[in-house]
Amino acid sequence: MAKVTYRPAELDDAELAADLMTASYPALAQDPVTTRLRWEQPRRGFLYGRFIAEMNGKPVAFLGWVHGPWNEVEDGHCEVEVWLERSALERDVLIEMFTWIGDRAEAERSRLLMAYCAEDEAEMLGALDALAYRRERIERVWELDLKAHGPRLAGEAAEARDRMAAAGIEWTTLAGWHDPDRIRKLHELNERTVEDVPHTLTIVREAFDDFEKRIVAPDRPHDRFWIALDGDRPVAMSYLKFPPVRGPVWTGYTCTDPEYRGRGLARAIKLQTLAQAIELGVPVVGTANDGENAPILHINETLGYQRRPGFVEHHKRVTKRQDA
Template sequence: MHIRPFDFSEADYQAYAGVREAAHPEAPLDIAGAQHLDRTRSSSDVMARFLVEQSGQVVGVLEYATPYYDPRPGALEVRYHLRPEAQALEGALWAFLLEQLTPYAPHELLAQVRENWPEYRFFLEQGFAEVERRWESVLDLDHFDPTPFVRPLPPGLVLRPLSELPWQEEGFQRALYQLEIELLADVPSAEPITPWPFEVWQARTLSDPNLLPEGFFLALQGEQLVGVTMLFKSHRPQTLRTGLTGVRQSHRRQGLALALKLRAAEFAKTYGVRYIRTSNHQTNRPMLAINEALGFVKEPAAVLLHKELQS
């Protein structure tokens, strides 16, 4: 076994994708998305990735980094994938990882895996504990009939795509940012979500290569933004993926979240895809209830794992 640093070349991203495809064909790597995440990391982030080789072939990938979506002092997120024929290497990789982490002296490690992956079992064996679950769900638009769910919008409310709004102007961007911050405060999470600074949000969200302004829908009352649902392009065939969906507290219980989801489904069908994918925290019953009613089918859960380290 030979472990070498990832060099962030196109060839190494392709090698990473090959490992992920072999390890988890149901969840292939989005290369463009991964490159965007790597490019938009903060200069203060810790981040290292390695490729694992045997007989000249890349058989695994390993990384540790400051958590991208919820950075906090003393925490590092770890990840590894191995081709099925190389699973026996996981113990050696774990020893290598612990050695690499020594200079940073983290007090907690995080890992995100699916419950049916071998990584889930391995991390539990290393003393990680489950702290939260998110349900991955898929809607097959070929078998979706929106008719029973359609209701008139509340008076004074309209739904408009981002592409029809001045989304490249900073004033509008700040209003959208404030809406997202307000909605994220109500998203269930094992730890309180720390919002990105505005400039970081700009770079990570509005420069995302998978951003789809015409599939990013906002509910407005006059000029006030009161709700949102987002569809992003996906590297999966015939698929769009959902980002944040939510409605301001002042406008809830009026069917607005359902109306946004229906508008997104209508767009996805005309856009020419068959599937919409989404992810919801297991305790987010209002959104889970909407998705279940619409016909989203759950897949194995994505699990957040946590391990305390001795100082």
């Protein structure tokens, strides 16, 4: 195995990192513009370590760790990631890299390391298993062929609008909604619902400032961000992310206020995002959901989404280092 060297990644490496992530898992390309933006806008209280790995003087992988503010992360978890380009893909190289980034994450006083990989990444699964990471959850990943299902979905979107109108629910986009308090209301809806996504690890509350920045990112235009309204109260939302340079068009988040669930609103508002994508000529859209999230899995199945390999969330408990 050629010797691996590591260097910290600077902001100007964001594009290189997006290229390496894409070369690591080409089926889901990473966008360089949104990658850089994420690096420019750290979440409040979060800490990040980012590195480029080189072999024979050539960049071959992007590695990272990230954790929230320890006083808000009860379980002490820290995410670690290794994106090794396929031309250099070897289980032993992955083991070396996960060990290296895991050591750095442990030095951050992490108590639990979390790593994702896709279900069809045999070498990654093997490396994580060899390092005693355990499979904890599955994120189901789906794709919807809008060319094949376009006319049916457009019809269902129209029917859903009729049903919402009959129930006194309005629908709008963020661009068309002029409530001066709209971003704060959406932040509240986001925070009220996100804990209901099945999960194992602590979810850190998103600061309003961070939500405000995230919602104006260039991959989520406000005329494509859909909201269901009961009067001036947002009761459901759904949006697709449209990466500016490359990568799949993908659902960002769909949710319904707990008091309004089971009335078809998530399905109705998600359908509006799909109908618009069809009009825009998008051929395929993706989405990912926790394997235990029964209502959204049911919605996606009935909308015609097809499963593709999902993501495996791995956990490894580590001992808190006294010297850190």
